[in-house]
Amino acid sequence: MPPVLIIEDDRLVRKLLKKLLQPQGFEVVEATTGAEGLTLVSSVRPALILCDWSLPGIDGLSVCRTIKANPDWSDVYFILVAAYSSPEHHVKALDSGADDFLCKRIKIEELSARLRAGLRVYRAFQEQRRLAQELKLQQEQLETEMAEASEYVRSLLPAPMNDRIVARSQFLPSRQLGGDCFDYHWLDSEFFAMYLLDVSGHGLGAALVSVTIQNVLRAQILPGTNFYQPGLVLTALNEAFSSETDWLSEAPSDRYFTIWYGVYNYSKQLLMYASAGHPPAIVVSGHSPNHQIDQLRTPGTPIGMFADSKYKTQFFKVEQESTLYLFSDGIYEVQQSDGTIWNLDQFVDLIDRHHHSEQLDNLETIVRAVKDLKCDRDFDDDCSLLQIKLR
Structure with missing residues (x-):
């Protein structure tokens, strides 16, 4: 004793x-x-x-x-x-x-x-x-694994681009790690692809699914799919997700994701796009104060929600001095210090205010302005923001 x-x-x-x-x-x-x-x-x-x-x-x-x-x-x-x-x-x-x-x-x-x-x-x-000590050790191990997973996801994201097209991005994973992922790359010398997806849920499971989808899109391994047609790409993804193909065998049956996918024809200045339950892309065209703001999205439910969903491609003529912004809902669905929830329209206004600032890269300024609205500095969901200067 x-x-x-x-x-x-x-x-x-x-x-x-x-x-x-x-x-x-x-x-x-x-x-x-x-x-x-x-x-x-x-x-x-x-x-x-x-x-x-x-x-x-x-x-x-x-x-x-x-x-x-x-x-x-x-x-x-x-x-x-x-x-x-x-x-x-x-x-x-x-x-x-x-x-x-x-x-x-x-x-x-x-x-x-x-x-x-x-x-x-x-x-x-x-x-x-x-038990408390054991729980603490498990929590520390989980936080370490989350940090490692976050760094892995970050390592897969595209580097800044300074080409005919200029692209920048900001990625702020939440403490729980969500399912945000994005990419942009040339399909050939004329066509430029870009997308941002957000898998439902949090944790390693959501991150694993998002990385898997990114690899599928990068390697273009959806059989018989024309990757120059966004609507066909989303339809093929939905069919694959619903049928639980080999590369999605580990995904939970109730998992789904939103996505905005676009292909830009550089010489014709034509943007083709489709979306599946995702926030719209924002295109800011022209010089201030006579600039124009367009919200680009198509009707469609998230990928994996309904097996028979089809997605259509829409077209947008890109004017001179046009910049496209892609983002996940984590950047605007935030609780402000007064307890109210910010919304998409307010975020679009924020983009409008900062787009024509004198800073070359204004993404950090936009993210910092969103953080200032919150009671704390941590996001409840992954926060992704892309800025792509098309012309």
Whole structure:
């Protein structure tokens, strides 16, 4: 059994208590003063303490307060023992943090029962502490895995582009890691593809699905699909997602994702696009103050929600000085400091205000402005924002 510490200045009382406890299997450690008892606590690590109320120097109440104030000792079951018992003694003992109060005239059977009860309480506290420590370690491990997964997702995202088309991006994963992913690349010398997707849910599962879809689109491994036609790409993705093909065999049956997918014909200045339940792309054209803002999206449910969904390609003529913004809903569905929820129209206004600023790359300014609206700096969902200067 765990040791019992007896703090008692009366040698006869110590001897009597020791004689009573040892036959029951308790290991007994003795201290004659409060100071000595406090010294022994850290080295002995007792499960129970029987402490005399009236000790010379540091009395029993002070010893109790000191032990209970220390987080490393607070789970020790502390019993104050006094020569006399009264309601006032009970109140003072409990207010000082004692777990129990006994009179020295207590019967042996009752003392044994109280010690056994105290030992049960101590063991329960120890088990609770063990479980809390185990939970803490698991949480730390999960946070480490989330951080590693976040860095992996970030490593797969495209680098800034300074070509005929200029592209920049901002990716801020949430603490739980969501399912945002995006890419842009040339299909050939004339056609430029771009997309942003958002898988439902959070955690490693959502991130794994988003990365898998990104790899499928990069490698163009949807059989018989014309990747120059956004509507056909989304239809093929939906069919594959609904039929649980090999590359999606690990995805939960209730998983779905939104996506905006576009292909830009550079020479003809024609943008073809389709969307599946995703926020619209924003195109800002022309010079301020006579610039124009267009929201581009097509009707359609998220991929994987309905097996028979079909998606159509829409067309948009790109004017000179046109910039396209793609984003996930995590960047505008944020709670402001006053408790109200921001919305898409307000985010579009923010893009409008910052688009014609003198800064070459204004994405950081936009993200910082969104952060300033929040009560804290952490996003509840992944936050992705792309800026693609088409002309």
